Amino acid sequence: xxxxxxxxxxxxxxxxxIFILIYVAYCLNSPDMSFESFKTVITIGLSxxxxxxxxxxxxxxxxxxxxxxxxxxxxxxMIGAFAGLTMFNVLGNQDWIFNLFPEAYGWIIYVVCxxxxxxxxxxxxxxxxxxxxxxxxxxxxxxxxxxxxxxxCGFGLSVVLINVAYLxxxxxxxPFPAELGLPMEIGGLFLPITYVWMIFVGLFVAGGLWxxxxxxxxxxxxxxxxxxxxxxxxxxxxVPLYISIxxxxxxxxxxxxxxxxxxTYQVVVxxxxxxxxxxxAAAVVGGFGNLPGAIVGGFTVGIFETASSxxxxxxxxxxxxxxxxxxxxxxxPTGFFGVQVKMKA
Amino acid sequence: xxxxxxxxxxxxxxxxxxxxxxxxxxQSIVALLGGNGTGKSTILKAASGLIxxxxxxxxxxxxxxxxxxxxxxxARGLVQVTQGKDVFPAMSVTENLRLGGFILxxxxxxxxxxxxxxxxxxxxxxxxDQLAATLSGGELQMLCIGRGLMSNPKMIMLDEPSAxxxxxxxxxxxxxxxxxxxxxxxxxxxEQNVRMALLxxxxxxxxxxxxxxxxxxxxxxxxxxxxxESYLGGTKxxx
Numbered sequence: 001x002x003x004x005x006x007x008x009x010x011x012x013x014x015x016x017x018i019f020i021l022i023y024v025a026y027c028l029n030s031p032d033m034s035f036e037s038f039k040t041v042i043t044i045g046l047s048x049x050x051x052x053x054x055x056x057x058x059x060x061x062x063x064x065x066x067x068x069x070x071x072x073x074x075x076x077x078m079i080g081a082f083a084g085l086t087m088f089n090v091l092g093n094q095d096w097i098f099n100l101f102p103e104a105y106g107w108i109i110y111v112v113c114x115x116x117x118x119x120x121x122x123x124x125x126x127x128x129x130x131x132x133x134x135x136x137x138x139x140x141x142x143x144x145x146x147x148x149x150x151x152x153c154g155f156g157l158s159v160v161l162i163n164v165a166y167l168x169x170x171x172x173x174x175p176f177p178a179e180l181g182l183p184m185e186i187g188g189l190f191l192p193i194t195y196v197w198m199i200f201v202g203l204f205v206a207g208g209l210w211x212x213x214x215x216x217x218x219x220x221x222x223x224x225x226x227x228x229x230x231x232x233x234x235x236x237x238x239v240p241l242y243i244s245i246x247x248x249x250x251x252x253x254x255x256x257x258x259x260x261x262x263x264t265y266q267v268v269v270x271x272x273x274x275x276x277x278x279x280x281a282a283a284v285v286g287g288f289g290n291l292p293g294a295i296v297g298g299f300t301v302g303i304f305e306t307a308s309s310x311x312x313x314x315x316x317x318x319x320x321x322x323x324x325x326x327x328x329x330x331x332x333p334t335g336f337f338g339v340q341v342k343m344k345a
Numbered sequence: 346x347x348x349x350x351x352x353x354x355x356x357x358x359x360x361x362x363x364x365x366x367x368x369x370x371x372q373s374i375v376a377l378l379g380g381n382g383t384g385k386s387t388i389l390k391a392a393s394g395l396i397x398x399x400x401x402x403x404x405x406x407x408x409x410x411x412x413x414x415x416x417x418x419x420a421r422g423l424v425q426v427t428q429g430k431d432v433f434p435a436m437s438v439t440e441n442l443r444l445g446g447f448i449l450x451x452x453x454x455x456x457x458x459x460x461x462x463x464x465x466x467x468x469x470x471x472x473x474d475q476l477a478a479t480l481s482g483g484e485l486q487m488l489c490i491g492r493g494l495m496s497n498p499k500m501i502m503l504d505e506p507s508a509x510x511x512x513x514x515x516x517x518x519x520x521x522x523x524x525x526x527x528x529x530x531x532x533x534x535x536e537q538n539v540r541m542a543l544l545x546x547x548x549x550x551x552x553x554x555x556x557x558x559x560x561x562x563x564x565x566x567x568x569x570x571x572x573x574e575s576y577l578g579g580t581k582x583x584x
Contacts, residue, residue: 217447220440220447221447223433223436224433224444227433228431230395230427230431231427231431231432231433232444233393233415233416234393234395234415234419234424234426234427234431235419235445235447235448235495235496236415236416236419236420236424236447236448236496237416237447238414239416240414
């Protein structure tokens with residue numbers, strides 16, 4: 001009986017057009033239309049977007065490698081931020097570092113924090129995968145078959161990790177006062193230096209991952225395992241080991257994302273959830289399972305969200321990422337880069 | 346070289362092999378024949394570690410290898426080549442071949458083996474930068490065999506190398522299999538194309554309902570009535 005009410009292609013187009021007109025009208029109605037504020041919006045959008053992109057990268061990586069969606073990925077992001085903060089608190093009291101590098105003191109400590117988050121989250125990810133996820137695959141025969149169990153395990157892990165972090169670090173939001181220097185002037189625009197760090201470190205990590213996957217032997221193995229576990233077995237790749245490595249790398253990248261966000265915002269136990277959701281939207285927008293798509297999707301979601309909350313309404317900030325996701329899904333269900341390589345018949 | 350003793354195996358709870366026995370001598374080509382669903386591929390999968398052996402043993406070079414993880418079996422020199430289309434379509438031909446040599450330690454060995462494979466299959470050399478998804482059926486099969494040869498195996502197990510290919514290409518591939526044997530490898534071929542397989546092989550096994558039904562020199566098997574019987578309803582061994 002619902003067939004009567006279906007809009008059809010044309011009806012959808014009309015609704016889209018109306019929607020976009022309303023959106024543009026809202027934007028034009030904004031009190032601040034200067035080019036300066038537009039530049040600020042774009043820069044903040046890029047810096048937020050790269051964070052979504054990094055987490056989306058991890059989600060996509062786990063999705064291609066393990067064939068499951070990891071719903072506890074936001075918590076790796078949060079614990080990564082805490083790992084960075086802990087290292088920062090330890091190093092912040094050391095006078096000898098200050099005496100050794102009086103000029104570059106702040107950013108050396110910050111780089112060490114990023115590195116700590118990367119390594120510790122990588123090891124933590126491998127630990128979680130081996131202890132909690134791997135046993136689920138024993139009965140079912142592989143990750144694909146045990147998929148639903150692992151998704152539910154992911155939700156459970158998310159709750160457990162939040163509460164463990166709550167016990168260790170308590171729920172008070174903590175500042176991450178990294179001393180990175182004065183705001184930077186780019187094109188007549190004064191930006192907190194942490195934004196610049198976010199964009200550049202994020203791009204560096206994404207580029208590093210690209211290099212690792214495409215130019216190294218281990219990366220070749222990871223791509224093979226992501227495509228087919230059976231064929232990878234037959235060419236002599238240690239598939240269980242590589243699955244752990246994939247999970248570890250995804251978590252390490254999320255950890256770096258957490259430490260990057262720390263100085264700009266604050267480090268809270270509950271920061272993982274909303275990041276996970278937005279990164280999920282970013283991954284869908286870019287094409288689920290596509291790694292460059294994850295970064296592009298992150299940028300798109302970040303800019304759209306920042307622009308919308310600046311020009312339309314800031315009180316519904318968390319809504320725009322999902323709005324964009326729905327729009328992209330309606331226009332191109334595979335996302336921007338979701339192309340399948342098909343076999344010749 | 347490869348010895349299968351009373352092997353029982355299957356998928357999930359479905360038992361396919363009911364105690365299969367077979368033996369592959371060094372530097373020989375052995376054909377494993379049988380109709381659909383008789384357990385030919387199951388023997389290969391058990392030997393290469395993709396599925397578990399429930400009972401019985403598989404010996405390779407006088408070492409029991411049943412239920413070892415697949416990558417360790419590859420490291421011991423036993424490689425399975427699956428049916429045609431199991432390549433990595435989004436990677437180039439060279440990358441596919443490099444994956445075949447994944448267990449090799451040095452780059453020099455990888456280079457040598459790549460040259461060796463291109464020597465067997467010059468067509469792959471012509472197409473080395475193309476994506477594997479764009480290859481034709483025959484080229485895919487060559488790529489699969491080439492990938493198997495990349496890891497310097499002692500023995501190679503081919504799962505239906507002639508499936509869905511034109512006779513001319515099948516002939517070409519079988520010639521190459523013969524060359525591979527002459528270069529010192531042992532080959533086990535699983536086939537449905539009985540006539541071609543027996544022309545190629547030295548020794549043949551016919552499997553039916555999960556046990557070896559008939560075995561013998563391939564010249565004898567060609568005229569064996571029971572082989573024809575095993576294929577009733579399928580391809581007959583008419584020479």
